[in-house]
Amino acid sequence: MAEKELYRNGxxxxxxxxxxxxxxxxxxxxxxxxxxxxxxxxxLSEQLTIAYQNISAVLxxxxxxxxxxxxxxxxxxxxxxxxxxxxxxxxxxxAAYGKKPEVAQTLIGTTALVDPAxxxxxxxxxxxx
Amino acid sequence: MAEKELYRNGxxxxxxxxxxxxxxxxxxxxxxxxxxxxxxxxxLSEQLTIAYQNISAVLxxxxxxxxxxxxxxxxxxxxxxxxxxxxxxxxxxxAAYGKKPEVAQTLIGTTALVDPAxxxxxxxxxxxx
Amino acid sequence: MAEKELYRNGxxxxxxxxxxxxxxxxxxxxxxxxxxxxxxxxxLSEQLTIAYQNISAVLxxxxxxxxxxxxxxxxxxxxxxxxxxxxxxxxxxxAAYGKKPEVAQTLIGTTALVDPAxxxxxxxxxxxx
Numbered sequence: 001m002a003e004k005e006l007y008r009n010g011x012x013x014x015x016x017x018x019x020x021x022x023x024x025x026x027x028x029x030x031x032x033x034x035x036x037x038x039x040x041x042x043x044l045s046e047q048l049t050i051a052y053q054n055i056s057a058v059l060x061x062x063x064x065x066x067x068x069x070x071x072x073x074x075x076x077x078x079x080x081x082x083x084x085x086x087x088x089x090x091x092x093x094x095a096a097y098g099k100k101p102e103v104a105q106t107l108i109g110t111t112a113l114v115d116p117a118x119x120x121x122x123x124x125x126x127x128x129x
Numbered sequence: 130m131a132e133k134e135l136y137r138n139g140x141x142x143x144x145x146x147x148x149x150x151x152x153x154x155x156x157x158x159x160x161x162x163x164x165x166x167x168x169x170x171x172x173l174s175e176q177l178t179i180a181y182q183n184i185s186a187v188l189x190x191x192x193x194x195x196x197x198x199x200x201x202x203x204x205x206x207x208x209x210x211x212x213x214x215x216x217x218x219x220x221x222x223x224a225a226y227g228k229k230p231e232v233a234q235t236l237i238g239t240t241a242l243v244d245p246a247x248x249x250x251x252x253x254x255x256x257x258x
Numbered sequence: 259m260a261e262k263e264l265y266r267n268g269x270x271x272x273x274x275x276x277x278x279x280x281x282x283x284x285x286x287x288x289x290x291x292x293x294x295x296x297x298x299x300x301x302l303s304e305q306l307t308i309a310y311q312n313i314s315a316v317l318x319x320x321x322x323x324x325x326x327x328x329x330x331x332x333x334x335x336x337x338x339x340x341x342x343x344x345x346x347x348x349x350x351x352x353a354a355y356g357k358k359p360e361v362a363q364t365l366i367g368t369t370a371l372v373d374p375a376x377x378x379x380x381x382x383x384x385x386x387x
Binding site for chain 2 (some may be wrong): 067100107127128
Binding site (some may be wrong): 001002004005014015016017018019020022023025026028029030075110111112113116121123125 | 338
């Protein structure tokens with residue numbers, strides 16, 4: 001049986017892993033728009049950009065890249081705001097992927113994320129082979 | 130490494146894929162109750178039927194079928210309405226599968242989907258081998 | 259092609275499977291804090307404990323264990339309550355895993371689960387090889 005490879009980091013490292021790989025599947029914890037200094041910008045598109053930077057950093061720990069993402073679920077606290085800014089939001093997302101995203105996507109409204117300042121959480125699954 | 134096979138379609142084709150296959154895993158974007166003419170019926174059970182038709186259409190592009198679905202997450206905007214109509218809702222779902230669904234399921238309330246007229250979004254994962 | 263192995267149980271056995279395995283992937287239906295007698299305790303941490311017992315029971319049907327879980331999504335109806343009780347909640351979770359959980363995690367607020375008394379639903383994916 002393939003061992004699980006774990007990547008723990010951040011203030012919740014005792015509670016969960018940022019990434020877990022077993023065999024060819026890599027599951028990444030939902031990432032949010034908090035930068036390395038703990039700052040959360042106000043704009044949804046800026047939070048999105050940081051969330052993808054966090055995703056990318058986890059992928060790197062497993063020698064993987066954004067190209068390995070196959071599935072993405074976005075949870076947003078304010079869908080009306082998200083759709084009102086869908087231009088900059090999806091432009092920031094395309095910039096994060098570096099091309100038209102080659103992923104399945106699901107976009108869902110949520111009542112709340114773990115911190116009231118958070119507007120978006122992005123959960124991705126990567127397939128490595 | 131297995132190449133990713135992508136299926137792009139619809140008004141959001143620049144933003145995400147309706148389906149992404151790598152190896153034996155097929156991830157399908159959350160599907161909603163919008164028919165090919167852009168119409169969204171009012172009843173939850175009718176939206177559900179169309180969402181499954183859209184899922185089935187994506188599966189066909191990968192030479193797969195509803196039988197290959199292993200996991201399903203349903204997001205509904207009005208859980209009380211969903212449970213009040215659970216009979217017709219689950220009958221429509223069984224009709225979509227053509228039998229008792231052979232899938233794991235998770236049913237979750239959401240604040241909003243991308244269009245206020247949408248009442249349900251269905252996200253499935255298929256395993257092809 | 260690997261056959262799907264299905265585990266059906268409980269009042270919704272006609273509607274979905276508690277677990278579906280195909281090959282090395284095991285998808286488990288979202289589990290809630292309802293015990294075998296249909297009782298739902300009030301406290302979030304108690305519901306969480308029962309939900310994990312239910313998850314563990316499904317894993318056992320597939321000769322798997324909590325160690326095989328790679329991904330976990332928690333949906334909670336009251337994020338503020340969850341975070342206000344994050345100590346006992348995560349202690350109960352660590353007890354369920356028997357160690358620091360070796361899983362990716364995503365924690366999301368939901369408007370509603372299928373029964374108004376439910377405060378948490380936990381959806382996990384296991385990778386068996």
